[in-house]
Amino acid sequence: MAIDGLIILDNTGRAIAQSGFHSFPPAYPLLHIDALNSALASSPRQIDVDPVIYVQGLKLDSPSACCHVRRGELRYLCPVSGDVDPLYAFAFLQTFVDILHEYFGHLSAETLKDNFDIVYQLLEETLDSGGHPLTTSPNALRDIVLPPTLLHKVLSVAGVSGLASTSANSHPFASPIPWRKVGVRYNNNEIFFDVVETLEAIVNKNGQPAVSTVWGRVDSNCKLSGTPDLLLTFSNAQSLVDCSLHPCVRLQRWARDKVLSFVPPDGKFKLMDYRFAPATASAISQTSVPFTLRTGITVDERGGSIDLTLSSRLTTRTMENVYVELYLGEGATGANCLASHNASWTFNPRTQTLVWELKAVVPSANYTFRGSFTSTAENPRPSRAFRIRFEIPQHNFSAMRIEQLKLTGEVYKPYKGMRGTSFGNVEWRW
């Protein structure tokens, strides 16, 4: 159960940083980089490349696998030669990317090169040469690898002499709780919860949803002193199912009482993921899609026409940043359309995609979109579905509320804040 190492590539496929690979021949990482680059080059669509690539070894008897992900403009590779869970590789890659985000904010080849010493320290601390993850909790890592901003501050305030004592906390991991550091102090004790829900749905030709699922996550930003032990109760915990919880949450307690009992890490972290299953009498409990789209599409030789009407089903809320996308098929060259309410539209000739963009969709108004497109293909084959993305601020599909937040172990009374946002990602077939 150990991965072989980690490699970070820039968008041209060249390595920016990599872990040691000391127990492998020097060509080993290069072999994996080549395998990935050639797989990417030979695939018509980059996203269609298998995430686990089989890599033939130099000697024919030692094949291995290359797990890779793309995040932003960078690619992260994880060579694996033992019989290891690829999810383990992917989970580690994601954790490492999250750590890099924590440290550097926006990630690009430049940021990583500018901070290469920190990147290497992080690699050293998070992954040992045998491929076992070491310290990956941001709270504990910050004790042993100083983030760049803090380093700057320390340098400018205390001068360089202070460095020796600050860079190495002489009692790392003194905390009995691996995810929380000791001795945290805040003047204002507050904790914020950010509930983000995403509706994933496929709507059939007849306007009925074939699948519709709401996935939610609770992000938290914790600024509480000491070692607070929290007990969080939601108003509708029964309809939150398929939960996956941050390691700090006591799983037994959740399974028994559906309450979250935990000692939070300091700072930002993801508390939980869940699926919203409305508790209704009917067995099929689906969340309805908050809009309707009437479609009229005709495809002729070398082109076609499109006629769409979109209206909101919400009664009070406004849907914002609504994007309606249609792939017009191989050979599409252009489009000429008219959108009501000053909405805008674009056609991207490279991806052959037509996008209708509405900044706001208010209740009880009809938004129309008419136009035609041209194509070099004799029988253009636009995709059979529209992709629609939208967001609804200050709203949750699940109407989730915090009922109570109890704090034990410390004496202060914390301020708690909660905010909800909903997103939608709908495929509408025509």
Place this chain on the structure above:
Amino acid sequence: MSGQGGQDAKFFTRGKIQEFRAELEAAESKDKKFTKRKTVLKKIVANITMGNDMSPLFTDVVQSLGAPLLEIKKMVYLFLVCYGRQKADQLHLVIPSFLQDCNDRNPLVRALAIRTMSYIPTPVVIENLTDQLRHCLKDRDPYVRKTAAICVAKLYTADPRKAEKGGFVEMLRDLLLDSNATVVANAVAALSEIGDRQDGVIFKLNLTVANKLLTALGESSEWGTIYILDSLLRFVPERHVDAEMMAERVIVQLNHANSAVVLTAIKVLLYLMNYMENRKLMEYICKKMGPPLVTLLSSGPEVQYVALRNILLIIQRRPSVLKNDVKVFFCKYNDPIYVKLAKLEIMYRLAREENAKEVLAELQEYASEVDVDFVRKAVRSIGRLAIKVQPAADSCIQALLDLIETKVSYVVQEAVIVIKDVFRRYPGKYEGIIPKLCEHLDLLDEPESKAAVIWIIGQFANRIDNADELMDDLTYTFLEEPTEVQLALLTAAVKLFIYKAHSDTTKALVHKVLKWATEEVDNPDLRDRGFMYWRMLAINPAVAGEIVLAEKPAITTDADRMDRGALDQLLLHTGTLGSIYHKNPETFIRNATGKALADSPALNPLSRQVLVPISRPNLPPAAVVVPGPGPAEPALTGAVTGNLVETDGEPAQNGNGTNGASAHLMDTSASQETPSNEGDDDESVVSPPASSDPYAALDSAFGGYMADEPRPQNKDLLDMI
């Protein structure tokens, strides 16, 4: 120093060895705060990472080890790790510094020192490491202990016998009872790594230790949780109740945020279920396993891919998992192709009479998409659905006919191929659609679809009025066709002749084809078959007719189920590469040891019947037997099962397997719901493995995604008729 943290890109300039050497020398003096030295070292490290050889600086760089600055130490250590093995003859220079650091007041430095030493497995370093490691394993600081635990695995890799003689395996075992969860997890990781080596001591858990590890789960990090859960596979339950209680404690981990933890927990549960008796609990566990698998599908495409490949295995063994969740696998058109294909396969697997309508509607939707591979697979799935779910066959056939009307070449070809199988599954039911198929002969340009339609024409020549005309057209290009089509044409021509023996055209046709096959073609298969038909027809046409048009066995979809024993074994690898490729890891990973279910009195008798024994070929000559802590288990089988680390390399004997199995067959049949394809796990053994390698036949069964093509039950016979 002003450039610290933010503008280090300038260090990425190719530097010269001499320059660095001079700069390092200059840093010897007037460098109170070590700033100069740090800058030079940074440049050197930057050059190492660019792949430039900095090894000539060895003696210069190691001088900096004495600097009391952790940052400098880290860089020098990084340098040592890169070039230590190359400069093995000079390593003795740094040993004193290592030893000093191993006894530093700062635990970070102590840990860093042993970690670095373990990365440089040269004899002189190993020699010095062993003593230090022994102290560090008992260090008062948990950070040092957990680092030391992993170092033992490295030491073992470098010199297994030395590590065993030094008692390090026993010390690791003691760490399993450590008060700190991270230390426990790392000890487990190290022991697992050692146990997975072909020449390593065998790492087994007894009930006491397994329970102790379970309590550490609550406090360990996500990676620790994975190690601990994975190690539970090394515990062989002796009693049903042990397996059941353990499963109850593992279930909560299904709610973990880390997807690897979730999949490992599922693997453990699947494993423990082999040793359970309580049907209710097993059903409950199956119900609990579904949702977390579904949750994995809301993650990125990479995680989805791994999850889907595993789901495909799991639902074959435990069909009740996810049985009501087929909707989850509906494809979005912008899913990556590998996700779509895997979802499609699972949709077919989950299809039953109750959901066949929904599934068919989805498949029809996919058949109109643009991606050729996906469309083909969707069309084929419609046909497979017709074969699998009888009540849905009518609507599936209608769907296929609608698709043929689209006249899109590859759609028509796929439809024809699969319709041929439908005819075989439901003889005498759908032949009415043959004329429709024949309307589109000109669209068929691929061998497989051509051969399929030729088979149909030959087989049902008595129902097709213009069969002789069609055959005449098709044989026009006989000599240019690929062998597959030629064989089909030959057989079809013979069938046509048998049906319509009095027609002059068919006589001429069969004569022409036989002549070509035997005289003009080089392929021996074709020639032999031609001769054989010729002789049969010459000797007794009536008997020839009986043979060629004999009744064919109906095809079923049974053949697409994997062998039970193989499945049990593959599921021990749930989530690992083996489950992605659907192959046993020994076959593609160097040094991998096989895994197999271990026999115990609690083992489900059916699993025992199909048990696949494994052997460890390279056992160490000197074995170390270490009794585990805690009371010894009641040794029911008489073997030394109570030992934690034992070197008894014999695979468990699967004795009294057969008689137990027949008894069990009876009691489980009482609790089955439906004795069909859908049915459950423990009800039927398809066939006992014929050879000791159950994966021998798997390649063809699971290559690509074509696992479930209906196959004739008796293949060799059918090729001919």
